[in-house]
Amino acid sequence: MSLIIQNKQTNKYINHKANSDSGGSRVSCLATGFYPRHINLTLFRDGQPVSDHEITGGDLLPNADGTYQMRKSLEISAADKHKYTCSVTHLSLDNKQDITLGNEHHIGAAVPFVCVICVVLAIAIWMRRQGRQKTRGMP
Known part of the structure; x- marks a missing residue:
């Protein structure tokens, strides 16, 4: 399931995907289509920032159209009932944008x-x- 909010300049996604290998799943936060390249992308668990050692990704990557993208992911267990929020701050946004993936996942x-x-x-x-x-x- 993907929850998608689109902005004129920046697309932001939070995604929850089952991982059949471990029995758990992965929560991913993706911001794409932004310019300039500086962005603050943070993944929260129940309102608290997830520590960097738990997160994979976070590299700034170029898109073919001259914009950029960044993804941060977190492996979670099948029993995990936490609420996850992706917070994005960028110059193209009027203010900080939050997308929440709660128990509905x-x-x-x-x-x-x-x-x-x-x-x-x-x-x-x-x-x-x-x-x-x-x-x-x-x-």
Whole structure:
């Protein structure tokens, strides 16, 4: 799931992605399409800055159009229930922009439930149609 807020000059994203290798997931904060190159990109956990030794990335990279991008990521456990916020400060923004990824990123747990409901409904519809066909075929 991605939450996206777009600004005229700077695109900012916060993303939560499952990591099948570790059973956990990764929270990523990406700012792209900004110029000039100086930007302050901070990832917060429950309102507190995440320490640099926990974060991967953070390198300033050029885009093909002459703008820049920066991504910071954090590996989290499957049981993690914290609220994550990406804070961006840049000259092209009127003020600091925050994007929050809260408990809504645990929506993945509802997907199997919804799939089961869909399968049950499909079987019920199929059985009902089979019953109608048998009724029509009887003398």
